[in-house]
């Protein structure tokens with residue numbers, strides 16, 4: 001009797017340290033962790049380091065120049081316009097993709113007829129690459145071929161709509177294509193989330209006389225928070241690296257009116273043979289991502305411990 | 308209007324999902340303050356009927372009256388009903404208080420009134436300490452209490468329950484069942500309660516409606532359903548273990564099957580009958596030992612399986628070549644292979660026409 005008691009006590013005290021739990025699983029994760037550390041963290045540090053050097057065609061770690069690249073970057077109007085465009089594109093793209101996607105998902109969720117047809121039509125843009133989307137919208141927005149021409153042919157001779165050729169509003173022309181592509185994606189993601197919501201929740205809210213729109217906003221949306229977070233992260237990362245859409249539609253023109261940071265980085269690195277400046281620009285992009293991501297991650301994961 | 312005396316009236320209700328006819332010309336009248344249980348096996352259309360009454364499904368044909376008012380095409384919220392679901396269907400991001408008051412706020416009731424109603428329901432259901440918690444921080448039983456509270460605050464005439472206890476474990480289910488019964492005795496509203504659990508049905512109901520394939524097989528008090536099942540399906544469905552059934556011939560007021568012969572003088576026939584029939588006898592209506600001496604037929608059987616349940620013991624034997632369950636006292640010292648003297652009388656049995664399966 002006493003010996004078994006002692007035995008139980010022993011095993012309780014000799015509980016293996018946490019580090020050794022699930023050893024096999026941890027062992028299996030090692031290669032992945034190494035890859036992540038070496039490639040992502042390692043390359044990031046390498047990039048940041050070289051942004052402080054005068055690297056031209058090849059990395060030149062010995063030519064340390066301090067903040068020179070950053071000073072040059074922030075005095076260049078092309079970079080400033082890129083940042084401004086990204087801000088405009090990002091703000092509207094995020095908000096409009098999310099709201100249009102949500103409304104479309106809610107409409108489909110209401111079990112309207114021809115759901116499959118409509119879903120396919122709305123999903124097509126997402127299946128296309130940004131280059132195809134960009135080209136398609138370039139044609140639609142082309143004054144000689146597209147929308148403007150069609151409306152003029154209908155008889156409205158003075159109608160003018162050629163955003164891609166107007167430096168003032170060119171970024172909004174690109175925005176249209178971006179939203180067209182983004183909202184289809186958001187719709188699918190949110191629709192999957194909505195379909196996962198218990199049918200009885202809807203019945204309960206109907207019995208209580210809560211209108212559908214209120215149910216969506218006050219009950220369904222809070223329940224879909226994880227899906228929204230996923231959608232926002234994916235959309236936001238797409239926004240920051242937007243490149244192909246611009247190249248396909250305007251190549252950054254007219255002039256430099258529709259430049260974006262990702263395009264700036266690629267051109268500095270591969271066409272202007274100025275690695276140092278390209279690295280400085282990409283470091284700035286990384287910094288802006290972190291500024292958004294860190295507070296969010298803190299709210300999302302850090303708050304849990306206390307709550 | 309004749310409907311006035313009923314709390315809920317369902318008239319010639321038909322419901323189809325495409326070509327599938329789930330409810331078939333169904334009629335049901337429920338009295339004011341009655342606790343009516345819809346009982347049936349899974350897929351027989353109980354939830355569908357409840358959803359039709361609630362207005363959550365558009366019916367194909369027929370009419371529904373609540374408090375004498377034709378509500379066939381009224382919105383669920385205008386019918387004066389509250390509903391509780393098996394999955395609780397609480398709003399997960401709102402507190403208990405939020406869950407209970409959201410519908411009232413939406414209906415723009417004065418703040419004081421909302422508070423009064425929520426407090427009263429919380430007191431009735433003893434969930435006052437939980438008011439600031441979210442559903443995720445509650446146990447299943449507490450969640451279901453909150454869901455009942457959300458229905459209570461609506462201050463309506465009729466409450467609908469769709470298997471509210473089915474997600475709970477056995478002990479909690481029994482506790483909440485008693486509380487529901489007490490709640491009904493206290494507030495005396497009409498309640499329609501869907502379940503597939505016959506214990507819940509027998510204990511809670513004023514009347515039980517047994518459903519099968521979209522039709523009501525029998526609508527009666529629990530005693531009536533248990534003692535005088537109106538057809539073979541009901542007889543077989545109610546009771547655990549099920550009624551022992553024998554198929555034999557009735558001639559000259561005697562039921563006979565190889566070796567078994569029972570004079571039916573004591574049986575309360577609806578009409579005289581001759582022909583093939585089912586005879587049913589409940590395991591607990593079989594007389595055992597000395598008690599068997601007074602029975603119309605007596606015989607010795609061998610205990611093949613003995614299932615002690617504590618309060619009583621179930622014994623499986625064979626009579627006239629059929630499996631035969633009998634229920635004996637839990638204190639009886641019976642073992643497998645023992646001989647048991649059993650007997651039963653005509654007044655304890657149920658007889659059904661083999662052709663129509665209706666009670667004779």
Ligand SMILES: Nc1ncnc2c1ncn2[C@@H]1O[C@H](COP(=O)(O)OP(=O)(O)O)[C@@H](O)[C@H]1O
Pocket residue numbers: 324327329347348349350351352353354355356
């Ligand atoms: N929305 C629906 N569409 C098609 N068939 C349905 C639908 N809801 C229920 N059914 C069918 O109707 C029948 C009755 O369902 P239900 O009322 O949920 O049964 P239960 O008695 O178990 O509550 C089942 O055969 C089910 O498959």
Ligand SMILES: [Mg+2]
Pocket residue numbers: 353354355470
């Ligand atoms: Mg059901």
